[in-house]
Amino acid sequence: MSNQSQAHETVAWAKQRLDDVDAIISEVEKTAGKLKDGARVQADAALARLQASRAKVQDYYDVLRSEADAVKGGAEEAQHALETEWVEVESAFQSFLSAAKDQAETVRGVVVARAEAQRRSWAASFNKLREQAEDAVEKARGEFDAAIKRLTDEAEKFQARIGEAKDAGDESWTAVKAGLADAKAVHDRTIQKIKDALSKVL
Structure with missing residues (x-):
């Protein structure tokens, strides 16, 4: 696999992560207001972590995209940094789910939105590979x-x-x-x- 095609695959992977965190944040923002007291405080903290991670994921995605466009080195470093930040996204997401555990409909909505974002990303990747x-x-x-x-x-x-x-x-x-x-x-x-x-x- 050429460096260029590997870089483009890495960009596609990073875009999937960005879409995923966007879907999570969108649903968490919609549903956090329904929570009460301590659960609301925990959900707001998880949302803040998600938003901070989303900003970093966007930065890493931008770096990967510019690296792929210029076909130069450094994409591996950015991918590693993004993978490390993704651990924070997953951790914050789990914190939100824990805070919202008594709100089954809220949890279900967030999980369904995330699954749909992943499905769209996978379909886009498959279509590109097919082309x-x-x-x-x-x-x-x-x-x-x-x-x-x-x-x-x-x-x-x-x-x-x-x-x-x-x-x-x-x-x-x-x-x-x-x-x-x-x-x-x-x-x-x-x-x-x-x-x-x-x-x-x-």
Whole structure:
């Protein structure tokens, strides 16, 4: 995998995290007001932690995106920092769930919103992988078709020269053999590209 494609996958992963924390915060903000007394204080504290972590996640995402766009180093550091901050997001989320444990509908709403955000992110990632695979297969098919056309052209030349002279036959036969070897090499590369493209999707 190239550094560029790895960087873009890391950006997609970071975007999923950002979408996830946004969904959590949105639902927590909607439901924290329904809690009473100590539970409300705990929920507000958890919300503050989530918002602080969200700001850091946004910063890391921005760094990763600029690194991927410039295709330079440092994306691993930003990803590590984001992973570390994600532990804080999960911890704050669990604190909120603990504070809201008596409000089943509230907890359910937050969990459903988070699951929906994750589903959308996964669907977007899958669609992007599918598009990349389709592009790779189409490109490989074009290369294979071009190689087959070259082979066909050489075979036609060979056929036309068969009756002309014995010397020309040897030359043409060499060209056809070279064309067959080229076509086989392109075929093998094409099949490998298709397998690689499909392995990204599966």
